[in-house]
Amino acid sequence: MFSASKLTQEQKEALKQWAAEGATMSDLQRRLKDDFDHTLTYMDTRFLILDLGIELIEEPKVVKKEEEEKPAPVPTGTVTTTMDTLTLPGALVSGKVTFSDGETGVWMLDQTGRPGLDPDTPGYRPTPEDIKEFQIQLRDLIQKSGL
Structure with a gap:
């Protein structure tokens, strides 16, 4: 299990900056590997983010028009x-x-x-x-x- 104590202050700040720029959990995991040579599991990355108090910015889910609103039934007045x-x-x-x-x-x-x-x-x-x-x-x- 990976601990936040294994990161330098500079690395912690980099994580916070990436998250502020809209990085996802997977992006942070990949960048920790690419930039700092720390290989973490997705779960370790998740715990690390929680330990450091980093909040990820979630993009609003794009809903297709047909999912967003179903066409209203057309009243016919008869059965x-x-x-x-x-x-x-x-x-x-x-x-x-x-x-x-x-x-x-x-x-x-x-x-x-x-x-x-x-x-x-x-x-x-x-x-x-x-x-x-x-x-x-x-x-x-x-x-x-x-x-």
């Missing part, structure tokens, strides 16, 4: 329910639903007839009115399919 032509595994029937506020999800009836709804937005809860309309449309779809 639309469709049935899949290729049923989900383990389901008797399955399909997709778009609620009046534009939120979407996948629905299914399992082999025992239990309904399931998996909204695309985690934690989403449709309004009671939308649930009622969804149930009506679901019943109509199932009757038309002959199940």
